[in-house]
Amino acid sequence: MVDSPGGDPGTSPAPLAPLAVSVDDVRNAQKTLSGVARSTALEGSRHLTALVGSPVQLKCENLQRTGSFKLRGAYVRIAAMPAEERARGVVAASAGNHAQGVALAASLLGVRSTVFMPVGAPLPKVAATRDYGAQVRLHGQVVDETLRAAQEYARETGAVFIHPFDHPDVVAGQGTVGLEILEQCPEVRTIVVGVGGGGLAAGIAVAVKQLRPDVRIVGVQAEGAAAYPPSLAAGAPVALDAVSTMADGIKVGRPGDVPFAIINDLVDEVRTVSEDALSSALLLCLERAKMVVEPAGASPVAALLTAPGTFEGPVVAVLSGGNVDPLVLQRTLRHGMAAAGRYLSLRLRLTDRPGALAALLHELSEADANVLDVSHVRTDSRLGVDEAEVELRLETKGPQHCADVAGALRSAGYKVIG
Incomplete structure (x- = not known):
């Protein structure tokens, strides 16, 4: 949480603007997702518990439908659209997880979907997105180019653009992860979650802090794609000149406006982790927890490995996704074995x-x-x-x-x- 700037002695700080998402929004999203998204398991980790010195449990969103938490926000966003907007169809841009979440959500709701993906997107992710019912268009070498193409398509056709993190409905949907954590581990003291654009961390913070303000929320970013630390210092979203990380799920160069306001107000701390730590964490999840996760999904575990004695337990680490390309997994495991x-x-x-x-x-x-x-x-x-x-x-x-x-x-x- 970032302290509010102080004024002159004797003056009261300006009141904070109301947040775009409330715990009631998250509760309503949970009702919307009933029978759609799984309430994913919370698995204890003896190995991490010994390292951290406090009980550690893993929130297994890598076992969610489509392999990540993204279905939650995408479904809530599309379900809230009026019939006239649904009739125009939806469009999204993504290298993988958001693409699959939008494709399945739209299919379940009977909405036509088009998903733009980079030309070099892993073939298993492209195939899965098509299998979930989306029309896939390959465009651009990087996600920023793909995003512009999707937005242009929305302008030309009238399709509704589904943002991966910068919308209140998306944040509310992702926040249902936080409600489940409180239900599954009422004694939780710290929640550690990866941060890209910020939708998942913001949603969890809204759900948890309004019900349990004593729980500490720690966000985690890759060192090469850490837009939140300078943004929090500046008090507004700051775009990075370049991003570079193996963790493509959190490889975002600028925080979203909606999640930034929430994270600035409710998240206690945002840490960064190295590429070595990410690959070591992925290796640990595979060997010790028997969990296949992508590098972004392993980022909370990387934070635990980097500074194990700094987390008050019980700790819940959110494994946000498991959609890792086999070739990337092979390279990352080699990197992790070298780092270890x-x-x-x-x-x-x-x-x-x-x-x-x-x-x-x-x-x-x-x-x-x-x-x-x-x-x-x-x-x-x-x-x-x-x-x-x-x-x-x-x-x-x-x-x-x-x-x-x-x-x-x-x-x-x-x-x-x-």
């Missing part, structure tokens, strides 16, 4: 003679390191006449094992140079 010390890359020099490489591999076997890749260089101006350079990528068991392997090689007389 499960891979070790080394360069070393040895005497270029028969059996030298075999002897090196024997040393690595004795150190219980699994060799993934070997590159053997004999012709380089940096090398002596009788030298060879070997680059190795090894699978290891963690940071201490990495240190032990490197130490064993040095003890055996090898010159480790990187």
